[in-house]
Amino acid sequence: MVFICKLYYTHPWLQELDTKILSHHNEDDQHLVVLEETIFYPTGGGQPHDLGTINGVALLDVFEKDGVILHRLEQALQGDSAFCVLDWPRRLDHMQQHSGQHLLSSVFHDTLGYRTESFHLGEEYCSIDISTPVLSAEVHRKVEARVNELIFSSRPVLTYTLRPEEYKKVPLRKIPNRAGDLRIVEIEGLDYSPCSGTHVASTAQIGLVKLVKVEKYKGMTRVYFLCGNRALRDYGRKHQICQDLGSQLSVPETELSARLALELEQKRELEQQLHRLRGELMNFRAGEIVAQGRSPFFLNVPGASIEEGQMLARSILALTNAVVVMDLGERLLLAHNLKTGLDLGQLVKEHAQSLGGKGGGSAGTAQVFFADPSQRSRFLDLLQVLLIGD
Numbered sequence: 001m002v003f004i005c006k007l008y009y010t011h012p013w014l015q016e017l018d019t020k021i022l023s024h025h026n027e028d029d030q031h032l033v034v035l036e037e038t039i040f041y042p043t044g045g046g047q048p049h050d051l052g053t054i055n056g057v058a059l060l061d062v063f064e065k066d067g068v069i070l071h072r073l074e075q076a077l078q079g080d081s082a083f084c085v086l087d088w089p090r091r092l093d094h095m096q097q098h099s100g101q102h103l104l105s106s107v108f109h110d111t112l113g114y115r116t117e118s119f120h121l122g123e124e125y126c127s128i129d130i131s132t133p134v135l136s137a138e139v140h141r142k143v144e145a146r147v148n149e150l151i152f153s154s155r156p157v158l159t160y161t162l163r164p165e166e167y168k169k170v171p172l173r174k175i176p177n178r179a180g181d182l183r184i185v186e187i188e189g190l191d192y193s194p195c196s197g198t199h200v201a202s203t204a205q206i207g208l209v210k211l212v213k214v215e216k217y218k219g220m221t222r223v224y225f226l227c228g229n230r231a232l233r234d235y236g237r238k239h240q241i242c243q244d245l246g247s248q249l250s251v252p253e254t255e256l257s258a259r260l261a262l263e264l265e266q267k268r269e270l271e272q273q274l275h276r277l278r279g280e281l282m283n284f285r286a287g288e289i290v291a292q293g294r295s296p297f298f299l300n301v302p303g304a305s306i307e308e309g310q311m312l313a314r315s316i317l318a319l320t321n322a323v324v325v326m327d328l329g330e331r332l333l334l335a336h337n338l339k340t341g342l343d344l345g346q347l348v349k350e351h352a353q354s355l356g357g358k359g360g361g362s363a364g365t366a367q368v369f370f371a372d373p374s375q376r377s378r379f380l381d382l383l384q385v386l387l388i389g390d
Contacts, residue, residue: 004069005037008050009159009183012095012198014039017084024077033071038062039086042069045196046119047094051087055079089229091198096228097126099157099187099199100147100206104128104225106191107146109173112139117220125212127224135214135221147209150190154204158186210234279311286315295322295338296387298380302329306367309333313365323387325380331359332376334366334383347386355379 004022007014020036033054042062043049049062054073061072098121105116105128114130162182167175170184170192185195187203200206207228215222226234242253251259289297297316301309306328313324313335323336334344344366348359352368355375359368370376 007039008041015086015088021080021082031073031076047197053085054082095200098197100209100227129220144211151203156188282311282315290319297324299326331369
């Protein structure tokens, strides 16, 4: 059996390493390398694998198979020595997120009795699913405050191994369903969790935990959070947004919420006025159309929206019994209020679809879309025959 020294456990802050190549081979068009010792963490325990380079060649994946750490590279290596360089920002990010999750889960468990049922560490966000269907805004704030209080207390984060007969020596938050020794990550005197991931040495190195969103999920609550540099970047991005909005609205950040509420209320009032004026305009246009013509009314109103077309058709039919055919450009709108048994939806189905038209409707209203203008023109000519003849 090959024994590989896992320096990512014993020296998690080590960023470069000179070591020996024990073996390298190709498997399914992949270049796989086994090192005598490694600083690269393999995917496992809910934590993604490390990245970096070996002899300048980019590392694509790290995984463990039958107790052996395999490094997948974009090209084969030469020789028997390896110089490894860790993608340190990625490793530090993973350590901050993972340790932050342990601390957050501990606070939820110890103060509220909520278990963490699952954990996701993604590139953009992290989340945990906790065993409560509801999480109030007040509890949200209190948990966040407590977690950051513990971060600032700079508690040591310890790792060690327990044999099965030693499990009861510490108050494990969760005992996994597996046999054998357990690697324990302890936030000193606070949390004891089996874990195979990499972690910071002190809660202070987590930096900051920010809960950014909560949502209901399968009878539980999913809590999204950011730790360390992720939280700092998020703060910087949101601070810039607030500065930009404050500059555009000419108000300080503390007044942004009230000013935006006022702007939205004024917008709603203007939209209501616009809707009323559009209605008046459509009534006026309908009066002109009815006074100058007779049913069926074939109208060409390119650029009008579906809503505007529907408003105009309703206004016309409120003044007279008629059929309205409206050309809005690529789309035709049909409406009528006659008692002749005319079914516009059926008409579209029987005559428009064979010309490439897509649409349908009811007896009184229908819509049809034509990608080909010539086919739309053919359908309009057909309507002239069918409706005028009717």
